[in-house]
Amino acid sequence: MKYNQVSYKQSHNSENRNEDVDESLAWHASDPGRGGCRGLEYDIWRHSDGTMGRSREYFTVSHLSNSKSAPPLANYLESLLSWHEKFANHDVIFVTLDIKSSGGAREPFPEEIDNYLTQWFERGLIFRPADLSPRSDDFVAYVKVNGWPAVADMRNKFLFCLSGNEKWKSYYAAKDPRNRLCFSDIDFDDSKSVTVPLSGQRVIYSSNLHSSKFERWKASIAALRSANLIARGYVLNSEAIWNKARQAKVNILSTDKITGHSWAHVGDAPFVRL
Numbered sequence: 001m002k003y004n005q006v007s008y009k010q011s012h013n014s015e016n017r018n019e020d021v022d023e024s025l026a027w028h029a030s031d032p033g034r035g036g037c038r039g040l041e042y043d044i045w046r047h048s049d050g051t052m053g054r055s056r057e058y059f060t061v062s063h064l065s066n067s068k069s070a071p072p073l074a075n076y077l078e079s080l081l082s083w084h085e086k087f088a089n090h091d092v093i094f095v096t097l098d099i100k101s102s103g104g105a106r107e108p109f110p111e112e113i114d115n116y117l118t119q120w121f122e123r124g125l126i127f128r129p130a131d132l133s134p135r136s137d138d139f140v141a142y143v144k145v146n147g148w149p150a151v152a153d154m155r156n157k158f159l160f161c162l163s164g165n166e167k168w169k170s171y172y173a174a175k176d177p178r179n180r181l182c183f184s185d186i187d188f189d190d191s192k193s194v195t196v197p198l199s200g201q202r203v204i205y206s207s208n209l210h211s212s213k214f215e216r217w218k219a220s221i222a223a224l225r226s227a228n229l230i231a232r233g234y235v236l237n238s239e240a241i242w243n244k245a246r247q248a249k250v251n252i253l254s255t256d257k258i259t260g261h262s263w264a265h266v267g268d269a270p271f272v273r274l
Contacts, residue, residue: 003092003148004228006271007246009264010039010094010254012234015061015071019258021079022086025093032265039094039252041234042076043164046101046112053112054119066101073097074120080158084125091270092127092154094252096206096232097182099164110172114181117160123181127157129201130178137177140200143228151271161185161204173201185232194220196227209233209250211241218248225249225274239263249274 011017011024026035044059045066051058060070133142160182162169173184185204188194190213205224209217224231234254236242242263245253257264266272
């Protein structure tokens with residue numbers, strides 16, 4: 001199965017969940033709604049200090065507060081590294097970094113976040129945009145023809161995807177794209193038809209999905225899937241909207257319901273074919 005051909009569960013606002021990384025990612029075949037995530041999400045804030053992203057507190061994690069006293073992103077990255085060490089040959093893990101900051105210049109941001117990940121994570125564990133294509137930086141055109149790598153070929157990797165602040169993430173995606181560490185998503189309105197691009201660097205789409213707009217976003221998901229682009233739906237916090245997302249064949253189903261809800265799974269394995 002190629003990565004664009006599968007569906008999986010993601011923990012939404014993972015810093016606010018009762019479940020830690022181990023509990024969120026643990027797979028229980030007899031209870032697939034308990035954990036079973038293959039994605040996490042952290043809301044990040046920038047605190048510039050002259051180190052260009054290398055200090056521990058340069059990026060903090062909080063859904064609402066931009067306080068520098070919030071936990072550093074490094075804490076969560078270390079949890080991912082610890083999990084990686086415990087589970088050899090693990091599935092690829094999709095990590096959304098939702099940019100909450102809006103103040104200050106966007107121009108330094110690409111180097112800042114890449115420096116931070118290099119300093120506080122392990123560069124060799126990151127599945128990068130350049131890993132999609134051997135030469136071209138037109139990732140959209142490449143995946144339209146070739147699709148994504150097989151899930152099995154992405155084992156032991158973490159895929160980081162920037163979300164949130166459009167100005168920052170779009171600038172990041174266009175700035176020296178073959179040397180970037182993160183992907184950047186594109187927000188789409190679930191009440192409007194999505195426009196599938198002819199070319200570009202951004203191959204992941206995200207939307208807050210609502211049941212009342214189902215017919216519209218179902219068609220958008222189908223259009224993205226036909227182009228081998230990845231579709232992520234978030235705030236899927238009821239059984240009804242969850243089932244609609246599965247019916248529409250959304251790739252990444254992001255929810256706050258990590259444990260205690262038997263319906264919150266994609267099937268009898270962490271990744272299921274769409």
